[in-house]
Amino acid sequence: MTTPRAETTPNPNSLKFTSDDGTFLDGGMVAYSSAEEAQDDPLARALFAVEGVDDVFITPQFVTVSKAPDIDWTAVKPDVESILSEHLADR
Secondary structure (H helix, E strand, O other), rough: OOOOOOOOOOOOOOEEEEEOOOOOOOOOOOOEEOOOOOOHHHHHHHHHHHEEEEEEEOOOOOOEEEEEEEOOOHHHHHHHHHHHHHHHHOO
């Protein structure tokens, strides 16, 4: 199982995750600002279960995850990478 690569964005509270091992979404794009909005999307729901995740944007090529400003990436990034790796492995 390959871990997606994290890339910085202009927003220090957001990271863009990419992978060469498949797609995150079959087509289009989706954006969620809360777990309630994401209730019908298993990937987004799993990402919002990580404490500190505030926003999720999913496209076929990448996933951008935004965290709360008072949360450190070291507390969020490993769980996000694990969820994304499992998602890609299951596709």
